[in-house]
Amino acid sequence: MEISIIGLPKSGKTTVFNALTGSTAETGAYSPQSATPNIGMAKVADERIDALSALFEPKKTTYAEVKYVDIALPPKPQDSQAGLDDQIIAHIANTDCIIHVVRAFEDENVPHTDGSVDAHRDISAIEMELTFSDLGLIEKRLKRIKEGLKGSKPAERDMALKETAILEDIKAKLEESIPVRQQNLSEEIIKATSHYQFMTSKPLLVLVNIGEAQIDSAKEIEEDLRENNDQSGTEIVTLCAKLEMELSEMKDDEAQEMREAMGLAESAVGSVINASYKLLGYISFFTYGTDEVRAWTISEGTNAQRAAGKIHTDLEKGFIRSEVIKCDKLLEHKSVAEARKHAAVQLEGKNYIVRDGDCVTVLFNV
Ligand SMILES: Nc1nc2c(ncn2[C@@H]2O[C@H](COP(=O)(O)OP(=O)(O)O)[C@@H](O)[C@H]2O)c(=O)[nH]1
Ligand SMILES: [Mg+2]
Incomplete structure (x- = not known):
């Protein structure tokens, strides 16, 4: 991060x-x-x-x-x-x-x-700078698209016009002082515009x-x-x-x-x-053992297989399942064996959504 x-x-x-x-x-x-x-x-x-x-x-x-x-x-x-x-x-x-x-x-x-000293004023001042930066970026891009339209093939032209429409929409909202992060853009449009790295997003x-x-x-x-x-x-x-x-x-x-x-x-x-x-919607899961106790950062909603890939790509590729213990349970029972006796160990497949505070052991095969 x-x-x-x-x-x-x-x-x-x-x-x-x-x-x-x-x-x-x-x-x-x-x-x-x-x-x-x-x-x-x-x-x-x-x-x-x-x-x-x-x-x-x-x-x-x-x-x-x-x-x-x-x-x-x-x-x-x-x-x-x-x-x-x-x-x-x-x-x-x-x-x-x-x-x-x-x-x-x-x-x-x-x-x-x-x-x-006026915190309200300063918050707006910086927000405005970020907004102007995004507007500048959009204007430059729109100009370049327009220039590229001359002599373009129909397929390219369609793409260019679509991009222009998206950027014009974002620009209009920025001009009303609505930062990109608040424009309620659809997942599709967020994806299509993520490479712009808008400051206000x-x-x-x-x-x-x-x-x-x-x-x-x-x-x-x-x-x-x-x-x-x-x-x-x-x-x-x-x-x-x-x-x-x-x-x-x-x-x-x-x-x-x-x-x-x-x-x-x-x-x-x-x-x-x-x-x-x-x-950022980030959470931590943990790996543990006598070699290393370690925190890993993932986005909320990450599944067990992708989370395993944070640790090592082999673990993602060869993922079989995860053994998951909630951190407080592991601390309470003091060992995996004891936790198992109390049915505090879950076996989870690749689609399990990892939660904040999960202690994870990945079973894998490569
Ligand atoms: N009295 C007081 N002075 C501060 C505080 N924070 C920063 N300063 C002072 O303000 C000046 C500018 O701080 P600096 O961190 O260099 O600001 P920057 O220009 O935003 O990086 C320095 O002389 C700091 O010692 C604070 O909380 N109280
Ligand atoms: Mg400084």
Whole structure:
């Protein structure tokens, strides 16, 4: 899973990036150099993996991982309707999901590019940039199709006209400020247009960067923004990024003490990652044993055979069946043998839909 982090200059993108990945990228600067994205990995914390690992004491424990790409947007001239530049679009296009960092913290030492802190305004501003980028892309494509029509064969012409009609529809809705993710496109059209990688088709996590003084009112801030941002395919979370970044640099026990003193949730970073999982419809299943306990990421609705292919292509090709135990049952009975005695082990065929938290052993033959 790859997630891009975007937002206005000085909204705290790099601070969020550092907090999520434990990196130490430079904050507080925009220079042409920072146009190169920061890239980092974060483990997806999962108590179930911790518990399985404590039970099996494997040689290796592997958590799911998320890749974060911190993309610095250059300062914009006012009223620009050009959308994002091609290089930035290309960076975002490669990712599955967008985190939009929106500033809510007050700090005199960090002037806001628009003179005041207003999360509602900034959310719309970035949404607009993404929309203009998609419109620009569509216009370019429409122009090229039109040029290609001259001297084209009838079959090509039909295809081109069909594509034009689809793009014109999407364009008309974008012009009414309806992002692609909210256009209720049919599965067929989503498939036919997926190669465009529309910016506004990506699931969007709005990450509100709050100051320390706002920790107690985080829930209200979220609710207020949610009321005005009731969109499918979007999610809103708050994070005190500067504090979380500082905590990520401390030793675990010191960080824990500080959290308690400040009334901070234990897994603020974890909840950002979980929110992006939820947004993408991703779930985890586990493999276990004395060699390795491991989390695997799949889309909700993936069947047992395709899920087996995540582990190894041989397991998908030679798939016979899966032995499935719910994670809580395995932890309760403490061994597969004991779980079997309590009828907690299911044998499932290739069409079984794997659930979040399934502990899976694949039986296969190649
Ligand atoms: N007071 C305060 N300052 C913050 C917070 N988050 C970021 N900053 C500061 O805002 C400035 C810009 O942050 P940075 O992460 O570089 O923003 P970016 O331009 O979006 O990458 C830096 O000086 C940060 O220290 C916060 O939650 N509270
Ligand atoms: Mg930055």
